[in-house]
Amino acid sequence: MIRIGDFSKLSCVTVKTLRFYDEEGLLKPVQVDQFTGYRYYEFEQLARLHRILALRDLGFSIESIAQLLDQGLSAAQIHGMLLLRQSEIRQKVVDEEERLSRVTSWLSQIEQEDIVSEYDVVLKSAEPIRVASVRAVVPTPPDQGALWGELGSYMAEQKVRPTSVCFSLYHDDEFKEHDWDIEVCEQIQAELTPKGRVQVRALPAEAKMACTIHKGPFETIGKAYDAILKWIDVNGYHITGACREVYLSPSHDGSQVDPDTVTEIQYPVAK
């Protein structure tokens, strides 16, 4: 029998950890002095400790290790648990590699421009949303004002107050000089009847959207698009749907020049 300090050296496990495993019932010393409280271990117990370390290394929690060791699971059951862990670790490797590419993308941005970009891109999800919308081809984005007017009249006529969420969908896949296919949208709570060019439809949920925030007038929003499109490219994503330009400032009228304007650009993406 050996004392906890020697057992600790033999196993490369700290004394604190051994005491913790004792408390948790994972590895009880074969004997505890009833007067001094000293813990005494057998060399044999190194085998159990090794099994604990191996399971912990695989990422099992202390509680599951305790169950696993005491219930004496069958080879088939352990096999199943290992398969599960295998896929979890694989996922973790994938996640870390994606994180790595995000770091690399930041680094290359700083190296190229010698300044930290003001546009941070993050991934979000979006819930399904019901909207009233007007879709049309207009010469350029600033010409969408008329569409907003049309939609606003409809909303007033239906006597629904717009919720604070409104945005434009840009349906073109590629950059255009002229003739942009734009859909202006207002979120609505209840079903409404379409009328004229105003449609009522539901947008599906989006699992992953790359998003960035633009502060300031629309004239300079091009920089935000540059940043997010580059991010999507460098991080190995591709665009899977229409871009949403969300007007976060209150009382959007489609032609703001207010310097306090805040706009969020959202691209549905996938790997």
Added chain:
Amino acid sequence: MIRIGDFSKLSCVTVKTLRFYDEEGLLKPVQVDQFTGYRYYEFEQLARLHRILALRDLGFSIESIAQLLDQGLSAAQIHGMLLLRQSEIRQKVVDEEERLSRVTSWLSQIEQEDIVSEYDVVLKSAEPIRVASVRAVVPTPPDQGALWGELGSYMAEQKVRPTSVCFSLYHDDEFKEHDWDIEVCEQIQAELTPKGRVQVRALPAEAKMACTIHKGPFETIGKAYDAILKWIDVNGYHITGACREVYLSPSHDGSQVDPDTVTEIQYPVAK
């Protein structure tokens, strides 16, 4: 200005987290009602929140993010921090991949033998150690008894009690039928004078040793060697030095048949 619930939906960050960031001073609402305590945010603050999320995603702690945002670090400083993070994440990917190979090795073991092996292999490090030893070529391992006798006499003559650590080093690279190059070792505390075949020397530290525990007589120790050698192979390691067979049971005399014998096999390894 919007309330915390809406800000939470807009950002896909929980209300609890937003309150936590407020407490930590990371992201203060622009206004807090002095009677109700309600927090009010500006859309603009989404930009700061995005930066927080981006930095958190890269693995920075809340405290470093707070410093980073408030001190307005230069592009060069951020570049440096990102390089550091990059290498940390790379290391993590490597670690997880190694963990994955350990899981895979367990799985293949179970699939082949349809039972969970009693031999768990773990990695440890070893400190430098000073030993008195006798090295010789003997027909087979059980013939090392004479070497232990020689070493024991020397220890008695020098009037040093053996510490509890004694082991054999197996210097052969490959399996042998006959003529094993074996060195039997006793740990000693202070320098001693060599005499006859007894050498006194220091073994260097080992950064990584693959270790497993064998319980029971030496006759069945072959199974432990099979298990550890297979583990080393499957996990992509190679052996970098002499194998240590450590006799953990007290009063080793080199020829035990005691069923309570505990032996640890240690192979110095590297990737």
Added chain:
DNA sequence: TTGCTCCTCACGTCACGTGAGGTGGC
């Protein structure tokens, strides 16, 4: 008025690590 939103405590998480303050063993 009702249900929804928001608030502030206080405590939990996970696997230990870090002292403080004290005692046993050679």
Added chain:
DNA sequence: TTGCTCCTCACGTCACGTGAGGTGGC
């Protein structure tokens, strides 16, 4: 006797999550 080892609390870690119990706002 001295220094080393061991002991038991009690609290800290990290980034929030989980209630409990209560109140404001439409």
